[in-house]
Amino acid sequence: xxxxxxxxxxxxxxxxxxxxxxxxxEFPYTRGVHPDMYRSRLWTMRMFAGFGTAEDTNTRFRxxxxxxxxxxxxxxxxPTLMGRDSDHEWALGEVGRAGVAVDTVEDMADLFDxxxxxxxxxxxxxxxPAPILLAMYVVVAEESGVERSRLAGTLQNDILKEYQAQxxxxxxxxxxxxxxxxxxxxxxxxxxxxxxxxxxxxxIREAGSTAAQELAFTLANGFAYVEAACAAGLSVDSFxxxxxxxxxxxxxxxxxxxxxxxxxxxxxxxxxxxxxATDERSLKLRFHTQTAGVSLTAQQPEVNIARVAxxxxxxxxxxxxxxxxxxxxxxxxxxxxxxxRIALRSQQVIAHETGVASVADPLGGSHYVEWMTDELExxxxxVFAHLDELGGGSLLEGVYAAIESGWFVGEIADxxxxxxxxxxxGDRIVVGVNAFTEGSDSRQAELLRIGQETEDLQCQRLDAVxxxxxxxxxxxxxxxxxxxxxxxxxxxxxxxxxxxxVRATLGEVVEVLEGVFGTYVERTVV
Amino acid sequence: xxxxxxxxxxxxxLGLDGHDRGLKVVARILRDAGMEVIYLGLRQTTETIVDAxxxxxADVVGISMLNAGHLxxxxxxxxxxxxxxxxxxxxxxxxxxxxxxxxxxxxxxxxVLGPGAPAEEVVAGIRDAVAxxxx
Numbered sequence: 310x311x312x313x314x315x316x317x318x319x320x321x322x323x324x325x326x327x328x329x330x331x332x333x334x335e336f337p338y339t340r341g342v343h344p345d346m347y348r349s350r351l352w353t354m355r356m357f358a359g360f361g362t363a364e365d366t367n368t369r370f371r372x373x374x375x376x377x378x379x380x381x382x383x384x385x386x387x388p389t390l391m392g393r394d395s396d397h398e399w400a401l402g403e404v405g406r407a408g409v410a411v412d413t414v415e416d417m418a419d420l421f422d423x424x425x426x427x428x429x430x431x432x433x434x435x436x437x438p439a440p441i442l443l444a445m446y447v448v449v450a451e452e453s454g455v456e457r458s459r460l461a462g463t464l465q466n467d468i469l470k471e472y473q474a475q476x477x478x479x480x481x482x483x484x485x486x487x488x489x490x491x492x493x494x495x496x497x498x499x500x501x502x503x504x505x506x507x508x509x510x511x512x513i514r515e516a517g518s519t520a521a522q523e524l525a526f527t528l529a530n531g532f533a534y535v536e537a538a539c540a541a542g543l544s545v546d547s548f549x550x551x552x553x554x555x556x557x558x559x560x561x562x563x564x565x566x567x568x569x570x571x572x573x574x575x576x577x578x579x580x581x582x583x584x585x586a587t588d589e590r591s592l593k594l595r596f597h598t599q600t601a602g603v604s605l606t607a608q609q610p611e612v613n614i615a616r617v618a619x620x621x622x623x624x625x626x627x628x629x630x631x632x633x634x635x636x637x638x639x640x641x642x643x644x645x646x647x648x649x650r651i652a653l654r655s656q657q658v659i660a661h662e663t664g665v666a667s668v669a670d671p672l673g674g675s676h677y678v679e680w681m682t683d684e685l686e687x688x689x690x691x692v693f694a695h696l697d698e699l700g701g702g703s704l705l706e707g708v709y710a711a712i713e714s715g716w717f718v719g720e721i722a723d724x725x726x727x728x729x730x731x732x733x734x735g736d737r738i739v740v741g742v743n744a745f746t747e748g749s750d751s752r753q754a755e756l757l758r759i760g761q762e763t764e765d766l767q768c769q770r771l772d773a774v775x776x777x778x779x780x781x782x783x784x785x786x787x788x789x790x791x792x793x794x795x796x797x798x799x800x801x802x803x804x805x806x807x808x809x810x811v812r813a814t815l816g817e818v819v820e821v822l823e824g825v826f827g828t829y830v831e832r833t834v835v
Numbered sequence: 836x837x838x839x840x841x842x843x844x845x846x847x848x849l850g851l852d853g854h855d856r857g858l859k860v861v862a863r864i865l866r867d868a869g870m871e872v873i874y875l876g877l878r879q880t881t882e883t884i885v886d887a888x889x890x891x892x893a894d895v896v897g898i899s900m901l902n903a904g905h906l907x908x909x910x911x912x913x914x915x916x917x918x919x920x921x922x923x924x925x926x927x928x929x930x931x932x933x934x935x936x937x938x939x940x941x942x943x944x945x946x947v948l949g950p951g952a953p954a955e956e957v958v959a960g961i962r963d964a965v966a967x968x969x970x
Contacts, residue, residue: 402907
């Protein structure tokens, strides 16, 4: 506890928490993972950024840190997310457009140039090729003199939700989950400050799910990774404290708050009762929150500033550990620097002006919020029971089966269509879209544009790396990747570290892995 | 096409972008409006789309792009269809800034449907593209 007295704007002293137990910091952590929550430590203001070349994004990173951002979060472009080099034919038109292009260790080095990797925490939103990008980050740090054990950050590395929602998968589910557990094993042994998986509901929600589906599918995926890591030989308490979560904060305020509270309670109970975790840290669900990109409107985009602020407030009321606020221009393009600054400032208003950070779980005890928490938990438990039955007593097998049958995508598509029908029929109001539309036809503000020249420049950078490296060392390292990949119990990380350190490209490594693992084509459900 | 047979529409995501929520909603809207929807889904190339248009005898192609690649990929699909001798209109949906619409129109793209377009606008956009195009 801090010694400081917290007072309202009018000078009334307030306690750290109100109500009877279980209190925040007490099992099952419904009310939060820390006893005094934001009094001792505010959430991390972690703004997601990435566009153009590594140098372009490095400039934005430095701006965000100068403006008071307290963590970094990297958005990669589509070719990088899909494990393709910038000069691959599929990359045409997409290099640097929706994130930053990273083909080799050299790009990763430029991305974090001048930033002390021993001092910041970095989140990387990458899934299919996640262990390769992790290897690049480790190599960059070590080449600059920072040991891997000092690195703090998060690898999204949540492949299951890709098959369910975001669709950025490379290989079939089972070898992909092996890659996830390889990263868990590696960081558990060598990177104690690293979160190897960020189990993500965000993308499930963005794909059109309901809050209850987001909660249920995400936690089911979390349980699946626990089962997979235990099957790979780890004890649950060795890795579970470093699993983290990532949720969406949508616009229905109390539903969102209830969702975050239910998530903590479910996780704590399942980890203790089903998976036998005994370390308190294994039971505490820690999460990052991002406001709902899907709720942003292209019509009257300034109104999004209000939506984002309210959604951010729900995340804070729900006890998030870290927060990204969307920029108001994101329904139109990647955010401009000014729009990103306004979004960060909105968090700072919540943190420093509104007083909501003075008291832990200030909505706890509200009849409505407690009922909503219970109701969302009940709905999630129905989904777990369904998946458990599908998997014959294994959530991991249940999730695989429901991916294979298209159950997840079907459920999400139904929810998404239902919502669109409601908006279309006028049963749901979206300000500026189907009501209050005066002003919706005004000119669009200035947008961030990434031109074709970025693609040309990035291809030149890639070409320069290819010309200056030792091709024989690259070939040898890639054949080790292939042989280690073919050996299901061998951890791939050492081979990946070697390959990227001799400047094998992302696309080269992925092609080798595809040769062993194969590729995945989804069963189309419309 | 003959006057009373339903419009046949090929829907596809062109490129690497995997955001398919919007395209799936559009598929259901068009189907509910009586069209025949050939849903190709994710990660299509200009070649796979042209093949589908040819084999399915489609009247119109709907392409969804949220990857900011429309100025590069939009004209390419129009050209690829023309090169294959297919006189079929292309409608692009997704995140397309207003100022890019003229460039796409100049490149031969028949229509653009932006974020939040209501169902009637989506249906009308496809019908208009078919009605005003070609032969």
